Amino acid sequence: MSAAWRLLADDGAGAAEGLALDEALMGRYARGEPDRPPTLRLYSYRNHCALVGRYQSLAAEVDLAACRRTGTEVSRRLTGGGAIVMGSGQLGIAYVDRAPAGQRPREIIENFSAALAAGLARLGIVASFHGKNDLEVGGRKIAGLGLYVDPRDAMLFHASVLGDLDVEFMLQVLQIPAAKLADRAAAAVAERLTTVTAETGRSHDAATLRPAIASGFAAAFGVVMEPGVPDESELERADWLATERYRSQSWLSERNVAGDAGGSAVIKTPAGLARIYLTTSGDLVKSAVMAGDYNVLPPAVVAMEAGLRWRRLDEEVIAAVVADSKVAEALGVPAERIVAAVREAGCDALRRAQVEPAGVEGQRPVSEPS
């Protein structure tokens, strides 16, 4: 007989409330708590919520004035990764359990990625995971994911699946320099993302994704799902966490020691000017976008962007990524010029980080949208 997991489903969570319930659920799996089956929560946020990663700067990643104007709630996840917009079109996934002894983070992430891909396969979508990137379809992100293990060995796997996405709205509330400055902002972002709706040609949202994802997880882990609800103690704990953590100024104002920073540099190509945008933390590239006036986004550009993510700004490393991606050949530009531009963008980001060092940036008070 297969093991049973508790399956929770809910919609319309607020930013703080949604994240608080995830943490409250996770807390029941900490060392010293009674053993219990894992919980899989498949849920959606209310339109709309902007959630930044564990170590991102809220003020740098989110346009807080736009959030206030559009009634978009904001908060910070326990898990790492980039800023996202959540609403009824995106399915939030929270899996909680005791962290498996002896398994490394990348092993665990691989397993959950496979389960997520199995869920999408039920909708006819072939998605793949390549270690440091997101779950992708043909090189385009369809789901973001992250893993958190707390000091008491409780584990939270987070994912967000793009059922549908209003890219124009996302660009309003998130600070995406590459998109803000590019001529074809929405197109530049849209070329690097895809949705279940776009892939299947049928309208999808969190509610329509839920059965497929639940089924994919059940099959991948060989378990059955038993629908349930959070118990009173979990709800009480979630209420407390929403107030004390996820709406608190100290939590919203956190950021990492190095501080994420953005920089850019221009590259001349035969087809016109292109610009490479990097988001870095110290000498680490967290994201890379090369925006240009492409008729069709060259796969080599996507390959270079993916290759640069989570790599250090070392000349040899950059040169190897550029060579492997074949972006120089695709754009008709000497590889050395692209390598130099990537380094220049990195230096620009470093300069900006030094101008606005961690902890002293203009962190405006964040109030709940009225």
Place this chain on the structure above:
Amino acid sequence: MERTELVIVSGFALALDRRYHAETHMWVLLTEPDRVRIGMDPLGIETSGTLAQLSFDPVGSELTAGRPFGQLEAAKFVGPLVSPVSGTVLAVNDAAAVDAGLTERDPYGSGWLIEASLSDATGELQGLLENAAEITTWFTAKLADYRRMGVIAQ
């Protein structure tokens, strides 16, 4: 500190002058009879994901084997740095806290994490891998496992 002699196992450096905690991939180097330096081996780093940030409990904190002494942020992962021994934190590597890349570049040297006094020098150290042959066998087997599972590139 003397230059560390390394052997290369399928492309990964392995120092044989110290002890290892097999599950957490932490190494423990005895620097004095009751004082150790602690760091993470390259397989531990690689299977965590590219390191973005390291933070450590402050000097003077109590250290318990199997419990966290800090936190790491890596690509897709945020989680605890777990201590292989018990004692008291005597020093933290501020350079690694500022630049986690240091731990990737030089995991056995300048990328160390913390130094600690030991509360149970004989007992806990005996539970770690110490013999060069058993360390090499363990490291080789783990590397093969991780490659087979696809969490480390072939």
